[in-house]
Amino acid sequence: MLTTQALFAPPIPKNEFDRLIELSEYDLDYSNLKIHFKDLTELAAKVAGTEISLINLIDSFTQWSVAGYGFPPVQMDREDSVCQYTILGDNPYEVKDLREDDRFKQKFYVKDEPNLRYYWGIPLKTENGHNLGALCVLDKEKKSISPEKVELLKLIASEIVSRLNMLRTMDDLKKSMTEIREDHKRVAHDIRGPIGGIIGLAQIIQDQGDENNLEEVLEFIQLIKKSGKSLLEMADDVLTQNFHSKNRPKLNKKLEYNLFTLKEKIYDLYAVQAKQKEIMLSVHLKSQNGDIPFPQNKLLQILGNLISNAIKFTPKFGEVEVHLALTQRDNKNWLIVSVRDNGLGIPQEKIHEILNGKVNSSEGTVGERGYGLGLSLVKHLVDSYHGQLKIRSELGLYSLFLVRLPVSR
Structure with missing residues (x-):
């Protein structure tokens, strides 16, 4: 007889690997995005x-x-979410009663606080056709979303993607300030176009608000306009800087880590996952060269996938150890990272597949679905970094991932 876990194995989009690559290209720090999107969640x-x-x-x-x-931002295992189904397609996804759906009725957010019952979500689709995630609205009671409100929620989802693109563009600008002078006209057009369009749509919605019987929305539309205009002003400010001046702005420190700040960021992002599974997560570093800065470029995408994988495949009361070091070799700075767990281990043929860029998936502990794509993504990113990835493992004992990445200030 098939178990409930087997009957409802987590779905994977057909374009999953390409989707993960595009998400990694945004190089997002998930813990620092709230300020950019809080107004849109309230509006939704x-x-x-x-x-x-x-x-x-x-x-x-x-x-x-x-x-x-209405609920603090959280993180959860992907296979526990409803939004994993929303990102499978192009259209809104609705579950009218989570308590009556066999896939979700035993989930913690249904059985316990906040005792959710209703779900409606829409994918956050990029221009390349990949769903990075979803905007969702939820309630403890059954609800119904009218066609008029669906259209407004679609506009909000489009604004979320536009802001993600803006943040990505702004980070790219800060990482390449010396090239802005010759490229600033093209970038300015790229930024102003979509944001200006969103502001125009917001104005149309405001003008027709009475006809839609959604007067309560108008004050929030004003917030979208205000936020959009401030983003335009910020873009103009960056693009009009004299980058050949001796007083030109320095690289934003948020785009850099050192060993100490990287250690803190790992705890901020992944201690919750470890605690939820009752696993000890420890991060150790060699204090030598600990304060030397290096670019954050995709480090969280690489380390995050390795740490999440280790947590997933480590049994309850196990341990995940992360070691960080910065060394000099061949006139380069090298970031050396090891991630070790005392979990299930990886068969040698699986290691061979990962190191050769092959995509596969396996089962985690407590019946979890493993996302082998995550490790394949790590290999892809390490290669693009011109770094090295090594894997050692013994079945039933441990897995050890060793990463060497060239980094420069």
Whole structure:
């Protein structure tokens, strides 16, 4: 007889690996996005008439609620989420009663606080056709979303993607300030076009608000306009800087780590996952060169997938150890990272598949679905970094991932 876990194996989009690559290209720090999207989650809840609204991004292992209204942003295993079904298609996804759906009725968010019953979500689709996650609205009671409100929620989802693109563009600008002078006209057009369009749509919605009988939305539309205009002003400010001046702005420190700040960020992002599974997560570093800065470029995408994988395949009361070091070799700085767990181990043929870029999936502990795509993504990113990835493992004992990445200030 098939178990419930087997009957409802977590679904994977057909374009999953390409989707994960595009998400990694945004190089997002999931813990620092709330300020950029809080107004949109409040607007979505007001439009839908629900108690809760969340913006969720889904990587290989985890659903990250990067902003929320009515409920604090959280992280959960991807296979526990409803949004994993929303990102499978192009259209809104609705579950009218989570308590009556065999896939969700035993989930903690249904059985325990906040005792959710209703779900409606829409994928956050990029221009390349990949769903990075979902905007969802939820409630403790059954609800119904009218066609008019669906259209407004679609506009909000489009604004979320536009802001993600803006953040990505701004980070790219800060990482390449010396090239802005010759490229600033093209970048300015790329930024101003979509944001200006969103502001125009917001104005149309405001003008027709009475006809739609959604007067309560108008004040929040003003917030969208205000936020959009401030983003335009910020873009103009960056693009009009004199980058050949001796007083040109320095690289934003948020785009850099050192060993100490990287250790802190790992705890911030992944201690919750470890605690939920009652696993000890420890991060150790060699203090030598600990304060030397290096670019954050995709480090969280690489280390995050390795740490999430280790947590997933380590049994309760196990341990995941992360070691960080920065060394000099061949006139380069090298970031040396090891991630070790005392979990299930990896068969040699699986290691061979990962190191050769082959995509596969396996089962985690306690019946979890493994996302082998996450480790394949790590290999892809390490290769693009011109780094090295080594894997050692013994079945039933441990797995050890060794990463060497060239980094420069």
